[in-house]
Structure formats: C-alpha cells, structure tokens
Amino acid sequence: MDYSFLIPMMVLVPLLGGIGLAILPRSKGDDKAAVQALALIYTLVAFALSLALAAQFNWAHPEEVQFRRHAPWVPDFGLGFGFGVDSVSLWLVLLTTFLMPLVVLGSFSAVQDRYKEFYLWLLLLEAAMIGTFIATDLVFFYVCFEFTLVPLYFLIGIFGSTQRLRAARVFFLYTFTGSMLTLAGVLYVAWHNARITGQWSFWIPQLYATARSMSSHQQTLVLLALLAGFAVKVPLFPLHTWLPLAHTEAPTAGSVILAGVLLKLGTYGLLRFALPMTPHATARFAPLIATLAVVGILYAALICWVQRDIKKLIAYSSVSHLGFCVLGMFALNTVGVGGSVLYMINHGLSTGALFLCVGMIYERFHTREMSQLSGLARTMPVWASFMVFFCLASVGLPGLNGFVGELLTLLGAFTATDLLGPRFAVAAGLGMIFGAIYILYMVGKVVFGPTKSSATHPQGQHHPIADLNWREITVLAPLAVACLALGLFPSPVLQTLEAPIESLTAPARRALQSHAASTPDPTLHHAALITIDPDPLRPTKADPVNLTTAPLAVSPGPTP
C-alpha cells in the first residue's frame, strides 16, 4: 500500500484545523474548552500521522527520500509541491509533531484571551514547520520557511510580554531580510540550471547538481546568500541579536517552538542546502564559520552568566548551544554532522522543556527575575525536580541526551584535523564548562536558594503557591522520558542518520580533499565539460551590470 498520503495529511490537518477554529462561529457561551480540545486533537492527530509515517518508513534505506510525491503548482516556472522524507527530515518532523501537543497542552492556562487566534497561529505554525522539513522542491521549502514568520510574528506580537511589539518586528525583519537574500541566491542557482538544461526547475537534487558545477566564486556567492537566511535563523554570531529579544518577549508556547523547532530550520537549511550545493565554498569557509560558531558559544555563554532573567538566560544558552550544532556541522565529517543533527533534536527537547518550566513559574509568580525567585525546591518540589533534570540534560550530563550530541560535535571538530582540529574543539569545550557554570548557578539560586517570602506569597496573594498540577506534569513527563531515552540509547537514531549525512556531506568532503591535495576537483572538471550557451538575451554593451558573466560559460560557437 502507498502511504505517501500521510505526508500531506500531516500538513493539512493542522492547517485546515486551525482555519476551521478561526472561522468557528462566535458562540455565546464560553467555548474555550472546546477550542483547546480541538487544537489538542489536531496536534495529536498530526503526531499519530507522523508515527504512522515512521512505522512505514523503510529504515533499511534511510538516505533515500521516501514517500515521494509531486503536485504541480506553477508548472511554467517548474514550481511544484514536491515532498518526501529521508531519515533526517523524519526525525525533525517527529520532533515537531511530538512537541506541538505538549505546547498546546502547556498553554491551556496561560492563554485566557483571544484563544482562537492563539491556536490558529499555533496550528498554522505547525503546518508550516512540517512543510519545511518534507519539501523536496526548493521553492516549496522556501514558502514554508518564510511562512513560519507570520504565525510567530502574531504569537509574539499579540501574546508576548511588555516589549512584544518591538520583539515581533525585529524578529520578522531580521529573518525576512535574510531569507529574501536566500531567495535571490536560489533564483541564481535555478537560473544557472535553466541555462544548462533549458528548463526552470526547483527540484532539489537537480539544483544540487547545478550548483556543484558552478565555479568556486559563484559558489561563494550562493553560500553567502544561503547563509544570509539560515545563519540568521540559527542564529549564528553576530546575527543572533534578534533571538534573545524574541525569546524573552514571546509567550511560552512561542519560545518553546522557537527554540525547539524554528531554530532548527536554520541548521536544517545549512545541512540540506549549503553543504551539498556549495561544497567548494563550504570547504573554504568552514573554518571561518566554525570560528563564528565558537565565538558565539563562548560569547553567549558569558552573557548567560550575568543574566538576571531566567528566560533570557535560557534564550542566550540557545545561542551558545546552537553554536555547537554549527561547529559540528562544519566539521564535515559523519561524527560531527551526525552529532549536530542529534544535537538539534536534543536541544529541541531540553530547551523546549526549560522554557515550559519557566513559563509555569511565570504563570505563578509573574516574574522571571532570579532575585525574586529562590528556594523553589521547598515550595514546588515536583517542578524543581523537573527543572533540575532538564537543566542537567541541557548542560550535558552523561546519561542524558545533551551529552551525546555535545560530545559528538566536539569529537567531530577535534578529528577534522584537515579543517578545524583540536583548537576549535578545546575552545568550544570551554563553552561547555561555562554552560555548566551558568546553568548550575541559576539552578542553585532559583531552586535551592533560601526560601523567600516573595516565593511563597507573590504579589500579595495569600494562598500559597501550588506545585505543578497533573496537566503540567503530563506536559513535562514525556519530554523527560524522551531526554532520558535519547541519552541512554542514542545509537538507533545515530545509525539511521549516518547514511543520509554521508551523502549530504560527501561532496564537501571531496572538495576538501581536492583542496588539500591542491588538485582540481573532479566536479570542477565536470563543470568545464558542461557547455553552456552564453546567454544571447543579455545585452553585453548595454548592460550596466556585467558582474553576472559566468566564468564557466563556454561557448560552443564556431571558433575562428
């Protein structure tokens, strides 16, 4: 039986469900419970669909894009809704669909007003995120990638805290600017492809082949364009400034999704597009990008150290952690990149859980200041145990999930002696130590410090603070189980990741070897063999910008 219908279902259920919620007639009574229940059901259905997909996935060939289908969109442009999953996509889809029901469940008490809009945007966001991971058509990917901005913009702008307007705008503009440049880069590659094949296409494998045949200089341009979009999203130092603001101002649900999935869109984009499309430029710029990653790790960790706001601290720790992700990825070896992908999943789980924990505190105390929160272990023991657990997972305690990914990314950087080498690993390892310091410092203060009266009776409330209720425990427990499971048994995941990563990084590694041997790369030979008709449409004399002249354009015209 053909199970490929599961993929569009996964996108359509939240999409149509969300729209259905929004246009639900305004009932006289209180329909909040119904809306919440519906939202939860839609996300659970999406999760069930993704589990079914995973069950049907042929794990023997994880590098193959399976369940491939294609629906035309604008055939004239070669645009289509092409989709399919390999194991990297599938794991990230699972992460998304796993987090969403928890996020919805976690927002039941936080969102009291304009809840219809809230769940509409959450569900649209889920549809867009899944769409991003399943797309095999570059413009379809781009559409979903870009569309994730709108729901989050509204989530931050409507449901955020005091500085939400600014945060929403900064978030949107930062990422939109970056991704517009990415679009220009994509068009540039597609244009090359059209010149070679005579046909516009945005099918990803087709564009891989084209982009690899471009000259090193052109690849650099493409890499820069891709980085403009993806490095902002990751965020890579020094483009990270939007993130702490957005994270801090966003409602809990927004922060969880932002940290859990949206940041991964950036690293996923780098892995899926930058590495395979621009191997030469990647090999050349990997040390530079890795340097930025390491600087980001250390810089953000130092900033974390001085934070007084718990949420801001976790937000900056995201910047630091994603630095490991990028570092591992640009080690360009299977260990590093595998660790990096695993790190994406782990970070999504543990940081998402931390944001949920902080959100629960904020609902009770209406503050996130560390100075006002202290000794919560005594008043809220259940919460405190979860908090400590997730903090340890985030720090990278062996046995929990954070450890494996961190270790592998560092190992990858360490062993990539031709590219990064021990220097990078040691510097980044320092970041790990900082990470332990700031997280434990925060835990020590908030969870174990002396009990303050403000912690038991905030803002003149007379009844004591209640510990987590069953709903909140239901939200956090699956995350804890997942963290533990991935920490103890990472190898099944890693094994399934190996093959696709091998094929995604192979061109870059080959480029690296050819650079090292300083012999021209076989793919470059290939490029020279492709004869491209010089574009006769372009007026050479009249054209004021002549920078686009393709150096590899070899005219097959008659030789004098």
Next chain:
Amino acid sequence: MTTVTDKIATLWPEIALLTGAGACLMLGLSRSLSWRRAAGPVAALSIVAAVALLFTQGAISESGHARAAGPLLAQLGLVGFARLAILLLGFLLTLVAGQLPSRLDPTADPHSPSTPGAPAPVARSMRGELFAFLLFSLTGAMLCAGADDLVWLFMALELTSLPTYVLVASARDHHEAHEAGVKYFFLGAMAAAVFLYGFTLIYGATGTTDFESIRAYLTHQLRPPHHELPPLLTAGILLAVIGLAFKIAAVPMHFYVADVYQGAAAPVAAFLAFVPKTAGFVALVNLTALAGPVHSRPASLTWTLWTMAALTMTTGNVLGLLQDNVKRVLAYSSIAHSGYMLLGLISPPTATPPLADQPLGNGIGALMFYLLAYGLATLGAFATLACLETRGQEAQTYDDIAGLGRRHPALGAILTVCVLSLIGLPPLVGFLGKLYLFGSAIQHGYLWLVVIAVINSAISAVYYLYIVGACYFAEPNEHLQPAPTALTTRIGAAVAAVGAVALGIAGGRVVDLTHHTTAYPMHAQMPDDRLNAMTQIESIEPPTPPQHLHLSSTQNRRP
C-alpha cells in the same frame, strides 16, 4: 493601413463602456433620486457587457493570426489580456466605489457654514455621475492597451487621466481632496507635455506616428552600416518614458503620489493605483518595443530604465518608512511596486534560444501578472479603509485603524492578507509575482538589480508590518467604526483578498496565460521572420560580435 471601420470593429468593448458612461452621466444628473441610484448598477452592467464583447471579439479577430490554437483566453494577446485585466479590476473598483457618491452632499459648498464635520444626509444625496468618470477612465486605459499610433496613444492616455482629476477632486468633501485634485491636474499636465514632446521627437525622427510604419522604417534603416537607432528617436523614447513615469508613479515623476492618494477618497485612491498605472505600463511596453528587440536596444534606454527601477523602489520604500498615514504608506508602496515592475520592462521576452519559450524570462508577462497581483492587493487595502471611519472622517492613520483585527475580524483579516501579499509573502499572489519578476530579471542578467529589489522588499516589510501591527497589537481605537458604505464595498474588498490567496495557490493557469499572451513583443504582429531578419542582418555584419554568430548557429540547430 486599416480603415476607420476596421478600427472601430475592434473597439466594441470600449464602445460599450462609453455608452455606459453616457448613460451614467445622464442618470447621475437626473432629478429623481431613484434614477440617480441606478447609475452604479448601469456602470457595473456596462463593464460586464464589455467583458462579454471582449471575448466574442477575441474569438473573431485574433483567430486569423498565426498564434497557436489554444484556449480562448490565450488568443487574446497582450492587448486583450491588458483590456481584460482592466475590465475585471475595473468591475471590482466599481463595486468598491459602490455607494461612495451617496456619501456626498449634492449641494456641497466648501464655504458654507453648515457642512464642516456634519455627515452628509446619506439617503437623499447621490452623485451618480462619478461612475461616468470611472468608466471614461477605464475606457482610456483600454484604448491605451490597443493603441497602435502615437496620436491615439496620447489621446488614450489623456482620456485615462482627465476623468481621474475630476474623481480626485469631487469624490470626497474635504479641502484635501480639492488640493489633491489641483496638484494632480497640474503635474499631470506637465507630464503630458513631456511625453508629448517625446512623441513629437519620435515623429520627427521617423516621419510617421503609426507604430507599424515606425517599425518598418527602422527595419529599413537598420541595415548596415547604421545599426544604431537614430539619436533623435532614442531621445524621443527617453522623454516619453520619463513623461510616462508620471502615470506609473515612478521616479522622477513621483512627487504627487502621496498627497493625491491621501487627499482622494479611498476607493478613488485604489482606482489611481491601478488604472493609470496599467495604462502607463502598457504604453511603456509599446514604446520600448519600438526600440527593437532587447539586444539591440540603445544602452541609454536600458540604463535609464535600470536607474529608474532602482531609484523608484528605493525612494518609495524609504519614504514609506517615515509615514504614519496608511493612505500615504500605500501611496509610497505604489511607487515602490512600480520600481519592481520596471524590472519586468527591461527584461522583455525574446524569440531567441536557448530560453525562447521560458516564462521566467518573459518580463512583460511578469509585469502583467504583477499588475494583477498588485492591483488586487492594493484594491483590497484601500477598500478596507473605505469601510471604516473615525469621528465621521475616513480612517487614515495607524492610530485610526488600531485594533481593527479585534473589533472587526473580517476587515482586519482582509487588510492583513492584502498587506502580506504586498510584502510578497508566500503563498500569496505577491510572492508569485515577485518570483516571476525577479526570475525574469535574473534571466536577463540583472543580478544586482534583483539584489536591490530583494533588499527593498525587506525594507518594505517594515511599514507593511506597522499596518498589521496596528490592526492586531495596538489598543483598540474607541472611535473606529464601520462607515456607512454599501455592502458592495465589503464584497469588493473580500473578493480582492480571496483573489490574492487563490491566485497565489492556484496561479499556475494565470501565469501560463500571461506568458502566452506576451510571449513575443507587443504587437506580435511584428512577424517572426522580420525579427529573424533583423538579427540575421546584424550577424552578417563585418565586426561580428561572437554572441550573434553563436545565436544564429543555435537558431539553425533548432528543429
């Protein structure tokens, strides 16, 4: 040479509109209120009739041409497509203008003491003649599309513009409207003088005003050793382009836009944003096509258009940032979008391989598609404003529309969809439009212009987001309430928003249509063999540029 009767035979849709306009004029000035009220429906009906005539005519007159047999729509050609787009959007605009005339006091006297602030007695007043001006202007725009002669083109452009001066000044009882009308009129007259001067130079250079004859003359002239255009002709085309920049609201003729849009009633502003712009762009396509196929155009023309595009979009977007009035923002966005559309104008399709039949590369098709996309989104945005008022005045500023999304969810959603489409956010139609335009420009090698355009899109997102932010994030404005506009205005707005979504998701057919109707330069009646002859002549020429040699060789290889 075509006889007058031949020409008239192609003009039935325009004649239908003119008849409708005449009827509206009579009805609108009638003494009986019910007669005056009939003006709006009559206008709408005459547009429907014109669409029907356009289709029958498209089937009859174009079937003789060599264009590949396709669906009826594809046989329309660029002229037909432009006329159809003008009519469809014109119908929506008529809907949006709906009961606009009924909000005006028929005896309005700006100096009378009784009027200020007090809303006009709605039920008793009706200025049906406004619809006549609407139809006149639409007729002019359609004639522009079909123009094959400089004099005709000039007349058509003026027929488009003159009624809009009246519309601006009289469709709103506010001193701003009168001021706007006067500004628009004088600057419009100046621009008309500029492009008329350009037209005379073209006439001076070629000795004829007929496009067909001009092309024939040029084909004759362009034999070696003169394969440059006569300088006088180039100067004429350049002047005409600069004059026409007024119609499309492009730099250097963009100064009026913000004041006029702000002063005009919102439905009229929507009209200004689409109809004159379409007329101007179609005229520009016509005129630049006179300069020959794209690779033999004079560098000065390409340069001018390149610079105009870059300056127009940058000016529009940067000045748009500074506004706090939504109508002015939309005015600057109108300028900026003209800048994007100029990208299409400098990347016209050519019949030369290797990408002869690729839609991404057909800038004129992209331009037409974008006009549609832009027209829909802007119309929806202005129509939303027309549905709102604060303290008896049109809602205009960010503060005025604060909290729109909460108080009037439907209107808020419409405005948001339209604005997001203007940003170019997928999957709305604005995204497809931008992809089409930018892709075509990249295809023609204008990579850096596309980078400028992309950066500009990012800048534009700032002010568009202010609008969305005001709708959803700000504290609701207590005084914001629905204006007593007709249901038709809301329907027009809703149709525009739905269209922006639908065309984005299922726009494949329309893209196909724009591509096939514009696959060859305007007046594709310019036969392919002559075009080939021109390129052949160039390729035989002694100091052969290698690309032309190559070009002919690939042509020969073509099966």
